[in-house]
Amino acid sequence: xxxxxxxxxxxxxxxxxxxxxxxxxxxxxxxxxxxxxxxxxxxxxxxxxxxxxxxxxxxxxxxxxxxxxxxxxxx
Ligand SMILES: [Zn+2]
Numbered sequence: 311x312x313x314x315x316x317x318x319x320x321x322x323x324x325x326x327x328x329x330x331x332x333x334x335x336x337x338x339x340x341x342x343x344x345x346x347x348x349x350x351x352x353x354x355x356x357x358x359x360x361x362x363x364x365x366x367x368x369x370x371x372x373x374x375x376x377x378x379x380x381x382x383x384x385x
Contacts, residue, residue, distance in 0.1 A: 336380050340371035
């Protein structure tokens with residue numbers, strides 16, 4: 311019997327941070343590995359005092375790298 315995958319299965323991506331060295335990284339869950347997500351940006355407005363807007367920008371979780379390093383300190 312094949313075991314089903316867990317619903318929240320973090321996707322792994324192979325990333326080369328150093329030429330010739332490949333590491334398994336966790337695909338960024340914030341932007342689904344896109345590196346870009348909707349971020350809040352402060353829009354200055356001298357009349358209304360400014361406001362927050364959402365527009366596509368560099369993902370704050372992975373800094374646009376599309377992956378996050380696996381923190382296995384607690385494992
Ligand atoms: Zn991200």
